[in-house]
Amino acid sequence: MGVVKDQGRTYDLEMPVVVVGAGGCGLTAAIAARDAGVDVLVLERDATPLGSTGMSTGLIPAAGTPEQAAAGIEDGGALFAADMIAKAGATDAAIVRHIADQSADTVALLQAHGVPLTLVDGFVYPGHSVRRMFGTPNRIGGELIAGLQQAAEAAGAMILCEATVETLFVDDARRITGIAFRRPDGAVETVGCGALILACCGFGGNAEMVRQWMPEMGDAPYHGHPGNMGDAVAWGDALDADLADMAAYQGHGNLAAGYGIIVNWPSVILGGFQLNFAGERFYNESIGYSAAAAHVHAQPEHLAWTIFDSRIAETLAQFEDYQDALRSGAIVEADDVAALATATRLSVAALEAALAETAAYTSGEATDPFGRDFTGHAPLAAPYRTVRVTGALLHTQGGLAVDKDARVLGVDGKVLPNLFAGGGAARGVSGAGAAGYIAGNGLLTATTLGKLAGRAAAALTQA
Numbered sequence: 001m002g003v004v005k006d007q008g009r010t011y012d013l014e015m016p017v018v019v020v021g022a023g024g025c026g027l028t029a030a031i032a033a034r035d036a037g038v039d040v041l042v043l044e045r046d047a048t049p050l051g052s053t054g055m056s057t058g059l060i061p062a063a064g065t066p067e068q069a070a071a072g073i074e075d076g077g078a079l080f081a082a083d084m085i086a087k088a089g090a091t092d093a094a095i096v097r098h099i100a101d102q103s104a105d106t107v108a109l110l111q112a113h114g115v116p117l118t119l120v121d122g123f124v125y126p127g128h129s130v131r132r133m134f135g136t137p138n139r140i141g142g143e144l145i146a147g148l149q150q151a152a153e154a155a156g157a158m159i160l161c162e163a164t165v166e167t168l169f170v171d172d173a174r175r176i177t178g179i180a181f182r183r184p185d186g187a188v189e190t191v192g193c194g195a196l197i198l199a200c201c202g203f204g205g206n207a208e209m210v211r212q213w214m215p216e217m218g219d220a221p222y223h224g225h226p227g228n229m230g231d232a233v234a235w236g237d238a239l240d241a242d243l244a245d246m247a248a249y250q251g252h253g254n255l256a257a258g259y260g261i262i263v264n265w266p267s268v269i270l271g272g273f274q275l276n277f278a279g280e281r282f283y284n285e286s287i288g289y290s291a292a293a294a295h296v297h298a299q300p301e302h303l304a305w306t307i308f309d310s311r312i313a314e315t316l317a318q319f320e321d322y323q324d325a326l327r328s329g330a331i332v333e334a335d336d337v338a339a340l341a342t343a344t345r346l347s348v349a350a351l352e353a354a355l356a357e358t359a360a361y362t363s364g365e366a367t368d369p370f371g372r373d374f375t376g377h378a379p380l381a382a383p384y385r386t387v388r389v390t391g392a393l394l395h396t397q398g399g400l401a402v403d404k405d406a407r408v409l410g411v412d413g414k415v416l417p418n419l420f421a422g423g424g425a426a427r428g429v430s431g432a433g434a435a436g437y438i439a440g441n442g443l444l445t446a447t448t449l450g451k452l453a454g455r456a457a458a459a460l461t462q463a
Helices: 024-035 066-070 077-088 093-112 141-154 207-213 231-238 289-297 310-316 320-328 337-344 348-363 441-462
Strands: 002-005 013-020 040-043 133-135 158-160 164-170 176-182 188-198 249-256 273-275 303-309 332-334 384-396 407-409 415-421
Touching: 002 231, 013 024, 013 176, 013 441, 024 040, 024 093, 024 141, 024 441, 077 093, 093 141, 093 441, 141 158, 164 188, 176 415, 188 231, 188 441, 207 384, 249 289, 273 348, 289 384, 303 310, 303 337, 303 348, 310 384, 332 337, 337 348, 337 384, 415 441
Parallel strands: 002 164, 013 040, 013 188, 040 158, 188 415
Antiparallel strands: 164 176, 176 188, 249 384, 273 303, 303 384, 332 384, 407 415
């Protein structure tokens, strides 16, 4: 288990590139490596590829794309990077700019391999200056994963599921010579490699690590992949790799309580708002759904009500997650304020006050004391919609520090010879905490660092 010295080991199989994890990062890495003409083996612990990508809305931000140009949207790496840095604060600005510059090429690569990504219409997510989100037709992560898996397999990547990587073998120069993985029947097999890509996501499923690095979410619901147990962090630590931004994470302040379904954030950003069980707004909802998680979690019973209306529901209808929430009964429709009061068990007076106040903020007649700008949206009007929500941890954003080719960096600042990382295994672009996350940061780094790792790992094995 862990990291073990090689000592002249003979492996059951030799592969130029081995990828640990078949989520968005690992599958994109496999596609990129195959494009370079290099054989690649992807090892996935689950029975089918899924990862955090499969549990997401599947949206990838990209700047300077042809689709944006056709829609009259002026965007590019400089603006995208500026948006991320403005939200994240202290971060590695050079890496952020590089990833932003690479984002359009990442989407183009996946589109070229048949992944049906199109520009999302109708709204701009908080923190983004313009529309730059790309998603599959139903805007859901499972659909994206299916497209990525099909593309990777069509490109010739070998994907082996139910294979849990347990051990990395390393020589005295910290070069990874191979790995060992365990099958469901307990059998252990070994694979030698020229390069290893860690795409096995973060540590959100490891309660001890969560309490260590982000105590404010230590007892919050975890709505992420259970396989995110921090393996990459542990391996990196054993290899004296640099760990960065370990307190950063993506949360969500709109998880339907009791249903485990994310209700898409346009329910809030298009003019909706959240009330606690006292019928009071309690923060500036425009900070984004990730930072919202801790605010919602801090409320009595860790719960709140999201209030929106039929106008907003029309925009939400394009998202499969919202359709799931409707089918499950998580979304309650209310013809008037009295019905809304019955649904939420809040007083009519409290609801009327909240609706009147936010309408005044929308018209500019009053200023929100929390600092939210409601202007630019119509005030909420009957019929209303509501959903009881909690704040949840989705996935972590801290991890192994990497360079512009996704090569893992040691604590001494030097690159490890043939180890790469991306997605949740690597340091993200969200700064030091939850407030720095803007929509799509997770899949941006998963796919773009995956692409960069796949290309660089392939080049290394061809040198």
